[in-house]
Amino acid sequence: MGLLAAGFSALLAPGHASQDFRAVVASGGWHSCALKRGNGAAACWGADDYGQSSPPKGRFLALGAGKAHSCGVRPGGRVECWGSNEHHQSESPEKEIFAQVACGAAHSCALSQDGEVHCWGSDEHERSSGAPVGRFVAISASGGHSCALKADGTGACWGFNEYNQTDVPDVLFRQLAPGYLHTCGLNLQNETVCWGQKRGDNKPPPGRFKQISSRGPFTCALETSGRAVCWPQAEQRRDGEALQTDQVL
Numbered sequence: 001m002g003l004l005a006a007g008f009s010a011l012l013a014p015g016h017a018s019q020d021f022r023a024v025v026a027s028g029g030w031h032s033c034a035l036k037r038g039n040g041a042a043a044c045w046g047a048d049d050y051g052q053s054s055p056p057k058g059r060f061l062a063l064g065a066g067k068a069h070s071c072g073v074r075p076g077g078r079v080e081c082w083g084s085n086e087h088h089q090s091e092s093p094e095k096e097i098f099a100q101v102a103c104g105a106a107h108s109c110a111l112s113q114d115g116e117v118h119c120w121g122s123d124e125h126e127r128s129s130g131a132p133v134g135r136f137v138a139i140s141a142s143g144g145h146s147c148a149l150k151a152d153g154t155g156a157c158w159g160f161n162e163y164n165q166t167d168v169p170d171v172l173f174r175q176l177a178p179g180y181l182h183t184c185g186l187n188l189q190n191e192t193v194c195w196g197q198k199r200g201d202n203k204p205p206p207g208r209f210k211q212i213s214s215r216g217p218f219t220c221a222l223e224t225s226g227r228a229v230c231w232p233q234a235e236q237r238r239d240g241e242a243l244q245t246d247q248v249l
């Protein structure tokens with residue numbers, strides 16, 4: 001089964017209608033999580049071998065999903081994680097007040113209420129200690145790298161950089177979507193821009209989009225009509241990390 005099929009069929013929660021959820025979905029390696037309408041509880045489905053699809057009860061404000069772990073922001077700003085803790089990726093800092101969280105394969109990053117990036121878990125390729133200093137408004141993470149966006153559209157990515165996937169081009173962005181060996185984003189004109197590894201002479205689709213999301217070698221973008229367009233941006237590589245990403249769709 002292709003990654004795309006697996007990743008995206010995971011978006012259809014068995015036994016739930018889409019209107020049961022707020023439009024916040026985090027998809028990881030082989031599982032996905034969404035916030036329920038009404039009580040704000042986390043619901044996860046897909047792989048649960050590490051308990052990554054068994055969230056604690058209670059209300060969450062935001063979610064992230066990694067390879068085999070998930071994290072959520074509680075009202076009040078504490079981050080709570082569940083699932084694999086092999087690299088201490090589920091041990092969130094206790095004293096910070098967070099607003100957003102994103103999970104990679106073996107690390108997690110969160111944005112504090114005042115816009116600072118904090119990462120924990122594996123520090124291979126400085127995926128945790130490489131977090132940029134400054135004030136950011138959005139955070140996203142994937143297998144081995146993460147990206148954050150400033151209010152003025154300046155982007156920063158850090159971590160695994162084998163294909164220069166963390167070398168953000170000198171343009172302003174509205175959104176960043178790290179994959180595994182590549183990164184894509186939407187520039188201020190809402191066009192797709194991708195860098196890092198490329199599959200052949202694959203080009204991202206032309207046009208304007210309202211959202212973008214990557215996982216593994218794939219990227220999907222949402223047209224203003226609501227139609228999703230997906231393409232393989234990078235080569236698929238099955239070396240254990242290629243399947244891990246986190247995105248809020």
Ligand SMILES: *[C@@H]1O[C@H](CO)[C@@H](O)[C@H](O)[C@H]1NC(C)=O
Pocket residue numbers: 162163164
């Ligand atoms: C990454 O960037 C450096 C410096 O521009 C370049 O020399 C290198 O070939 C790039 N690596 C890949 C895999 O594209």
Ligand SMILES: *[C@@H]1O[C@H](CO)[C@@H](O)[C@H](O)[C@H]1NC(C)=O
Pocket residue numbers: 188189190208209210
């Ligand atoms: C880009 O998208 C945003 C949000 O959907 C919208 O407000 C803005 O007008 C768009 N800009 C362009 C140039 O299409």
